[in-house]
Amino acid sequence: MPTKTTQPDVKVEGGRTYREVEITAADGSVRIQRRPVAETFQEAQERRWDFYHPELGWILEGYKLAVDRPIKSIMADGSSGGARLPAEDSE
Numbered sequence: 001m002p003t004k005t006t007q008p009d010v011k012v013e014g015g016r017t018y019r020e021v022e023i024t025a026a027d028g029s030v031r032i033q034r035r036p037v038a039e040t041f042q043e044a045q046e047r048r049w050d051f052y053h054p055e056l057g058w059i060l061e062g063y064k065l066a067v068d069r070p071i072k073s074i075m076a077d078g079s080s081g082g083a084r085l086p087a088e089d090s091e
Contacts, residue, residue: 010037010052019050038062 010019017037024030037051038044044051044062051059055073058066 035060 010017012018017039018034019037021033021035022030023033036047036049038047038049041051041053041059041062043049044059046062048061048063051062053059056065056069060066
């Protein structure tokens with residue numbers, strides 16, 4: 001995990017970094033949420049702030065990805081997935 005990176009669409013106000021995210025409610029209304037942004041991954045984990053990773057994208061609150069990882073990224077070791085059959089009973 002990189003220790004520090006440049007984040008896209010980040011604003012600075014009063015010495016604090018943040019980003020604005022559009023949140024859509026169940027009734028269809030849209031509001032803007034200001035989310036604090038950490039400069040390092042460690043800071044994001046400690047303060048539960050957002051962090052931008054160059055390969056994974058936004059990591060929300062220091063621990064969860066904003067979007068699912070692509071299969072290619074998950075299978076970076078060259079392995080492949082497939083359906084498994086249930087084990088046969090050994091009676």
